Amino acid sequence: MTGHGGAGGEYKDLVVFLAAAGVMVPLFNRLRISPILGFLAAGVLLGPDGLARLADTAPWLSWLTISDAGQIRSLSELGVAFLLFMIGLELSWERLKSMRKLVFGLGLTQVAVCTVVLAALFMLMGQTLVSAAVLGMGLALSSTAVVMPVLAERGRVQTTSGRATFAVLLAQDLAVAPILITVTVLAALAESGGDIDAGTLRAALLTLVPAAIGLALLVGLGRLVLRPMFRSVAKAKARGQGQEMFVAASLLVVVGAGLAAQAAGLSMSLGALIAGLLLAETEFRREVELSIEPFKGLLLGVFFVGVGIGLDLDVVVADPLGVFGLAAALTAVKVAMIYGAARLWGVKNKAAIETALVLGPAGEFAFVILGAGLVEGIASPAFTGTVLVAATISIFTVPAMAVLAARLTRAKSAAPDLPADAMEPTPGDKQVLIVGFGRVGRLVGEMLAEHNQDYLALDANAATVAKGRAEGANVFYGDAGRAEMLQLCGIDTARAVIVTMDAPAKVDEVVRAARGLRPDLILIARARDERHAERLYQLGVTDAVPETTEAALQLAENTLVDLGVPMGLVLASIHERRDRFRSLFQQAMPESPGRPRRVRALRSTRRS
Template sequence: MAANGELYSPLVSDALVILGAAGAVIPIFARFRITPVIGFILVGLLVGPTGLGRLVPSHPWLYHFTISDPEGLDLFAEFGIILLLFSIGLELSFGRLWQMRRQVFGLGSLELLGIGAAITAVLALVGHSLGGALALGLALTLSSTALVLKITSTATPVGRAALAMLLFEDIALVPIIFLLGAIGPNAESGFGAIAGTIALGIAVVAALLIGGRFMLPPLFAQAARTKSPELFLAASLLVVILASLATAAAGLSPIVGALIAGLLIAETEYHVEVEHITEPFKGLALGVFLITVGMSIDFAVVAQNLVAILVATVGVIALKALVTGLLLRVMGARRGTAMETGILMSSPSETTLIVLTAATAAQLITPATEQFWQIVTALGLTITPLLALFGRSMGRQLDGALPATSLPDEQEPRAIIVGFGRVGRLVADMLKAHDKPYVAVDSDTDLVTEGKHQGYVVTFGDAARGSALDRLGANNATAVILTMDEPVSTQRLVRKLRGEYPDLPIIVRARDTTHAAELYRAGASQAVPETLESSLQLSEAVLVDLGVPMGPVIASIHEKRDELRIKLMEEGGLTEKPSLRSSSLRERPA
């Protein structure tokens, strides 16, 4: 035991505090349907060196409930942001990014330049030097990728606009840092260094894009064949880390490499499974980042400059919201979308802290000025979820009853086929023959690869684990068809889907009549026993060969099928007719 009553090393003690915070914050805030973002920042305030950490010398037992090495968490916090950008890349794909090029380089550049110029002008008028005002203007212009994309969905107009601006800001981060170094009073590197770094960065990015297209599919195919989630996770993290290290070595931000890694994997059939399997790590690492944000707030400095901090925070938020909203209106966005996006993007960013550090190193601002704006940034990050709720409410009032963030996904509602073996492929053929959109998912990489080569819409994923079906759009699906020959996992998946989506039509392949009754009991809309269908097909063939006309044969087969199905439902404890439980593959209302 150490002198201060330390039972564990600082690293172990800090890890226990973080895990305990995650175990308490996430369920408590989820219970009240509040984003855990605020909870993690408040935990950072409480357990940081300016919170309970101040009392450790006089109360050594508090050591076990505080963070003893805030700087040691920086690496984990950065890893959380890297995984967040990686997940953004998984959602995008190169096709979608190309479609967004006008928004990224048009809206994104206008937003950065417009807000940066406005904040720079205001700060210069209140007494800052031109170089200091420019540094602060560029820093405060940046918005939080980590929080904004956690709050909104990139499938909505608000999310797409925010994503475009955030992507440009992330791309511009490195040139901004180099610019501050070049204009500093003791600058050693000029614009030649910037051009050299950009050229090297372009070469590294091109190498990643070319190499990734050839190397990633066989890598993930091999990992998928092992049926080992651990190996699949290791391959995913390896790709992210190597891409991030490559761009960092070239002088770019590691988040650029993470984004590229996500984009490359998004082009493969494994992106759904990769996104699912890395989700827990992203959430925990992002929580660590938010804790470090809370720890950066010094209560003593806040108390001494409370009025100035509040005025600065409100001023930055109001100015950013106004400029962003006006730009979106000029580019044709609806009033509600412009209002909500402007407010959502109005708080400073985690990257603001990076630019502030670079500005201080370049001697453009003093350490005291840096600390003041760090507190403003931390306060802005803390209230970002509240700003999002306020913006959503304002957008709803401007656009009427339908909030901008609840608009349906652009993706057309489609059927989801789980399992792409013999049965799943036949179902896909019939849906395609009748022009019904679908997507199939299977955990067998060979089936997926073969299906894609033959023109089927199929992706890799393990539907039995996690939220793979959610990511494929189960909330908007016309139906989910389960074709796997695994009775136990099928029944478990039916129960899970029925609990999450009460109105979703679920059509299931059953092994026999007993299994079908169990599936109805679990919540299936239709359960089709293979033994029953083979008996009916055999009866149909016999009747036709005996000379019975095809019309009456088909009618009697359908009648017998409905009769047996109702009997199976009754055995499963259900009384309503199948036609009332399932909308089959009819289009669901938007």
């Protein structure tokens, strides 16, 4: 970015990227093409092999191109880390444990088989054993950063094939550090002419020790620090210091965990994944997820632009048939191997086809591993350059492969054909959502549990949430006034929403958000008094329960019974008065075809 000096040129590449995101992505959306392809195309167009070639004849074009590809790639690594962090938030250690057969079975089988077969093919193409092994290991991996957003865009993450795909990608991420160690060992083997002594091997293996220690420290410190830190942030937010505190804390966790993992010799994305897994066990999971979402999308866009910039068009033009043929051959071999491995580990045919097709293209770690091979001097620079271009082209095909998979399998919805221990429940499915988990919400939850009704509770008070979770309640921290939070908590499939908070303005906010998402939803809210109940009916609640009215009726009931009035007469008069109040309140309730007006008496609690 030199040459643009003090006129703000140091931010020129960022401005160009944001402009591309604002133009290319909406254009591709309008054309019903994956926005990922829009970012990839922007990288090719704005990179050194795109418009920059014309900068000599039209200097103004230099302001429309990205001149520092290295800086873009540095930012793109953050995008991959944010993606893995979000994936970790959707998992937990228990769910990850339940997927162990797919991760360490199917995933590691895929890595081993693809490495061996690809290495054998490279040896047939004239590469040495060591060089072929490095190429095979690098290309055996797939692109988490491209595959997962494509699956998410198509609504396939929670399907059978989506889980199998994620298991393989997770195994690949875990394999990166051992592969890099193996490259070091192979370099020592090549230098010794094929004779490697025990000392050299031991020294290479000892490099795994910092990684193991770093991983243990990351998990241990995370368990100790994350919950108290976010509890403190939640208290600050409650004092009116704003949502930016959560955003800052979330950014700190992602970047800090990634840098700590890098320092231990692991990948930044693996550190972010571990941080996500740790936070998934806390009550702050949903709030963090909402805070981090915008940054993940933007930084992933940087990643895709970086991939597009990495496409060396000179190599393609010099030998288009060879480059495209190599890309097609590598993808086809991986598809065949992954399909066979998936079937071997019990994945049904359609899911195996989809898994194999989306994982067939190469991944971003190919650049890391093959780059390490070049540094160690065991990979042919010319041939490796051609392979990297072919790998980049194959990455471009991931969205098309997902479309092809959908057509071949005619996939429309998830089919539970994975092993039972690989299935994870949909959060909030068919549950009752309780908003507010103070004394009233806690009692409502206890009554629901007593009658075998599942519930998920949400509260914006960190201390209340911590107390509830300590007692085993299914309660999370978050602001239910935000539609996104209600969606994350499963309002689309919830059986009912009960709003128990004692702040009338906040109750109104939650009711508006919930009714806007689900016109047909059973929505019951706590009201401060008669006027508040009337307002809630205007907002569309199914039932409103005013505190003052219910307290007065309960007091009257107890008094009359204690005075000797027969219980039956007392209950009848209480029910009659309650129905009269309810009828008056519901006159303000708007008609809705999805929410019929009804008057229903609430049964009074009998004295024991």
